[in-house]
Amino acid sequence: MASATFLFDGQPVPWSTTDVTDLETQLGVDLPPDYREYILTTGSGPIFERVVPGTNDNGVVREIYSRERIDGMREAESGYFEWVPTRYLPVVAGSGGNLCVGLKGDVRGKVCWADFDLAEETLDGGESSESIMKPIAGSWTELIAAINGWQLV
Incomplete structure (x- = not known):
């Protein structure tokens, strides 16, 4: 895989x-x-901000999460993380949502956008829902190959 x-x-x-x-x-x-x-x-850290396709310019990615950031969000008592179904792991921070990698079942390995704007409009409290998950790439490798074609902010 290219770095x-x-x-x-x-x-x-x-x-x-x-x-x-x-x-x-x-x-x-x-x-x-x-x-x-x-x-x-390769690792994690801040990335050049890019608009996530299909989000009407409301989704912007800005950081591949470090282990510490993932731990911090998983330990938080409330927050956006709780809207994401447990079969996904948020791995890229963004405005309006997070990119998540699928961990289990038919989504394993796939990359989806967790739309936090949609969650705020449609979900009650701390519930999670597949309805906020939008497929972005069939794999992490596909995401990395495609992301440089996304619009820079």
Whole structure:
């Protein structure tokens, strides 16, 4: 897989093997192989902001989450994270939502946009719903190959 460091606004920070295996243990599932390889070899950090296609310019990505950021959001008592069904893991921060990688079942390995604007309009409290999940790419590899074609902010 290409490293795609050109995506980052600064130097990405690779995850340690311990970070990855600890997260997988917490989740009770292995991360999709291409996402796992990417965070181990390329890493996470701020990226050049881009508009997520199909969001009417309301969705903008800005950071591939570090392990610490994922832990912080998972431990928060309330927040946007709770709208995302548990078979997804939010992995890219954005305005208006998050990009999430599928962990289980028919969404495993796929990348979806969790539309937090839609969640605010349609969901009550801390419930989660598939209705806010919009397919973006068939895999992390497809996402990384396509993202540089997305409109810069």
